[in-house]
Amino acid sequence: MTRLSMSALRSLPALPYDPADVRVGIVHLGVGAFHRAHQAVYTDATLAADPTWGIAGFTQRSTTVRDQLAPQDCLYTVLERGVGAGPPRIIGALREIGLAFELVNRIADPAVRLVTLTVTEKGYRPGNAVERLVAGLELRRRADAGPLSVLPCDNLPANGATLRRIVLAHAATVPTGDRLVEWIGSSVAFPSCMVDRIVPATSAADLADVQRILGVRDEGTVVAEPFSQWVIEDTFAAGRPAWDATFTTDVAPYEAAKLRLLNATHSLLAYTGALAGHETIASALTDPVLADAAWRLMTEDAAPTLTLPDGFDLRGYQESILRRFADPALGHRTAQVAADGSLKLPIRLLGTARDRLGSGHTPQWTALAVAAWMVYVATRQPVEDPQAAALAAAAAGRSTPASLVDALQPFLGEPLGTTWRDLLVEQVARLRLN
Numbered sequence: 001m002t003r004l005s006m007s008a009l010r011s012l013p014a015l016p017y018d019p020a021d022v023r024v025g026i027v028h029l030g031v032g033a034f035h036r037a038h039q040a041v042y043t044d045a046t047l048a049a050d051p052t053w054g055i056a057g058f059t060q061r062s063t064t065v066r067d068q069l070a071p072q073d074c075l076y077t078v079l080e081r082g083v084g085a086g087p088p089r090i091i092g093a094l095r096e097i098g099l100a101f102e103l104v105n106r107i108a109d110p111a112v113r114l115v116t117l118t119v120t121e122k123g124y125r126p127g128n129a130v131e132r133l134v135a136g137l138e139l140r141r142r143a144d145a146g147p148l149s150v151l152p153c154d155n156l157p158a159n160g161a162t163l164r165r166i167v168l169a170h171a172a173t174v175p176t177g178d179r180l181v182e183w184i185g186s187s188v189a190f191p192s193c194m195v196d197r198i199v200p201a202t203s204a205a206d207l208a209d210v211q212r213i214l215g216v217r218d219e220g221t222v223v224a225e226p227f228s229q230w231v232i233e234d235t236f237a238a239g240r241p242a243w244d245a246t247f248t249t250d251v252a253p254y255e256a257a258k259l260r261l262l263n264a265t266h267s268l269l270a271y272t273g274a275l276a277g278h279e280t281i282a283s284a285l286t287d288p289v290l291a292d293a294a295w296r297l298m299t300e301d302a303a304p305t306l307t308l309p310d311g312f313d314l315r316g317y318q319e320s321i322l323r324r325f326a327d328p329a330l331g332h333r334t335a336q337v338a339a340d341g342s343l344k345l346p347i348r349l350l351g352t353a354r355d356r357l358g359s360g361h362t363p364q365w366t367a368l369a370v371a372a373w374m375v376y377v378a379t380r381q382p383v384e385d386p387q388a389a390a391l392a393a394a395a396a397g398r399s400t401p402a403s404l405v406d407a408l409q410p411f412l413g414e415p416l417g418t419t420w421r422d423l424l425v426e427q428v429a430r431l432r433l434n
C-alpha cells in the first residue's frame with residue numbers, strides 16, 4: 001500500500017496550495033494528536049493566501065511521531081467522526097518534524113515569529129519544555145532575531161500568563177538572566193487562548209478507515225469531532241496567521257466556561273463512567289444517572305460561578321457539550337480522559353468547589369466528580385498520573401471513605417475545609433456502595 005507523501009498527493013484530494021512553497025513561521029512543541037487536529041488545521045486554511053506560516057514541529061517525549069511523519073513529508077489526514085463529519089482532509093501545514101533538542105536553534109530563526117505549545121498540563125512546570133523554550137529565547141535575544149509570540153494551547157486557565165510566569169522565573173536563573181528577563185518583557189508576547197475540539201487517541205481502526213477511503217497508508221492520522229473552537233487574546237508581538245478564530249481582549253470568561261463546564265463534566269463522566277464499567281464517554285452518557293449528574297454539575301454547581309461573555313448562550317452551550325460527548329462515533333475512552341487527574345482536577349473542578357463553598361452553597365456534583373477520582377485511584381491501580389506511585393502508596397489500605405479522602409486530598413492542593421471534606425466522604429461512601 002502506498003504511503004502518504006508529496007508524491008502520493010497527485011492522486012489525492014488536492015491541497016489549495018503547494019506544500020513545497022510553504023515557509024516556516026511557527027515553531028510548535030508537542031506534536032500530539034490535538035495540535036495536528038486543531039492549530040495545524042486552522043493554519044492550513046491560511047496558507048493559500050500567505051505561505052509564510054508553515055509549522056516546524058518538535059516532539060520531546062519519544063521519537064514515535066517523528067518516525068510516523070518524517071517518511072510522509074509531514075503530511076497527515078484529519079479524519080472527522082460523528083454527526084456532521086466532513087470528508088478526510090490532508091493537512092500540509094506541518095513542514096518539518098524534529099526532536100526537541102533541535103527546537104532551541106529554530107526559535108532563534110528570524111523567519112520564526114510564533115512559538116506554540118501543546119505539552120499537556122504536565123508541561124507547565126519547571127522542566128524540559130520550559131528550559132528549552134528559555135534557551136531558545138536566549139539564543140534569539142543574542143541573535144537579535146526580533147520579537148516573538150509564545151502561544152500555549154493547553155487546557156489551563158490563563159495559559160499565556162501562566163507560561164510567561166514560569167518562563168520568566170527560569171530565565172532569571174540563567175547566567176545572563178537580567179538581560180534575558182528584560183528582553184522577554186519588551187519583545188515576547190504570551191497571549192492566552194481557549195482551545196476546544198475533542199481529539200481522541202488514534203486507533204488501528206482509524207488508520208484502516210483512512211486507508212480504505214483514500215487508498216494510502218497514513219501512520220500520522222488524527223481523529224476529531226467536526227466541532228472546533230479557538231478563542232485567542234489578540235496581543236501578538238510579531239504578527240500571526242489569519243486564523244478563522246475568535247480574537248478578543250479577554251479570554252478568561254471563555255476559558256472558565258470551557259474548563260468548568262466541558263472539561264469538568266468530561267472528568268466526572270470519565271471517573272464515574274469507568275467505575276461503572278463504561279469504556280467510552282459516550283457509553284457513560286447512556287446511563288441516565290450519570291447523564292443527570294453531568295447536567296447538574298454544569299447547571300447547579302459550575303454555571304453560577306461563571307461571568308459569561310456578552311450574548312453567551314449558556315443553555316445552548318451546556319446542551320451542545322452533552323450532545324458532543326454523546327456521539328458514539330468518537331470512541332473517546334474514559335481511561336484517556338481520566339489520566340493525570342492530580343493535575344486536571346484542581347483546574348477543572350476545585351475552582352467551582354471553592355466559589356460555591358465561599359457563597360454558602362453545597363457543590364455536591366463537583367464533590368461527586370472528585371470522589372469518583374478518589375475511588376478510581378484506590379481501585380484502578382496503576383492509574384496514569386505523574387504522581388501515580390505516590391497516589392498508590394497513599395491510597396493503599398484506606399478502607400474507610402474518610403481515610404481515603406484524607407489520604408488523597410493533599411494531592412489536589414490546599415484542602416477546602418470541613419464542609420468540602422464531609423461532602424467528599426459522603427460521595428466516596430455512596431460510590432463504594434454501588
Ligand SMILES: NC(=O)c1ccc[n+]([C@@H]2O[C@H](COP(=O)([O-])OP(=O)(O)OC[C@H]3O[C@@H](n4cnc5c(N)ncnc54)[C@H](O)[C@@H]3O)[C@@H](O)[C@H]2O)c1
Binds near residue numbers: 033061128
Ligand atoms: N485531545 C483533546 O481532545 C484536546 C482538546 C483540547 C486541548 N487539548 C490539550 O492538548 C494536550 C495534548 O493532547 P493530545 O491529544 O495532543 O495528547 P497526545 O498524547 O497526543 O500528545 C501529548 C503531547 O504532549 C507532550 N508531553 C507530554 N508530557 C509532557 C511534558 N511533561 N512536558 C512536555 N511535553 C509533554 C507529548 O510529547 C506529546 O507531544 C492536552 O493535554 C490538552 O491540554 C487536547
Ligand SMILES: O=P(O)(O)OC[C@@H](O)[C@@H](O)[C@H](O)[C@H](O)CO
Binds near residue numbers: 195
Ligand atoms: O486533553 P486533556 O488530557 O487535558 O483532557 C481530556 C479531555 O477532557 C479534553 O481533551 C477534551 O476532549 C478537550 O478539552 C475538548 O476540547
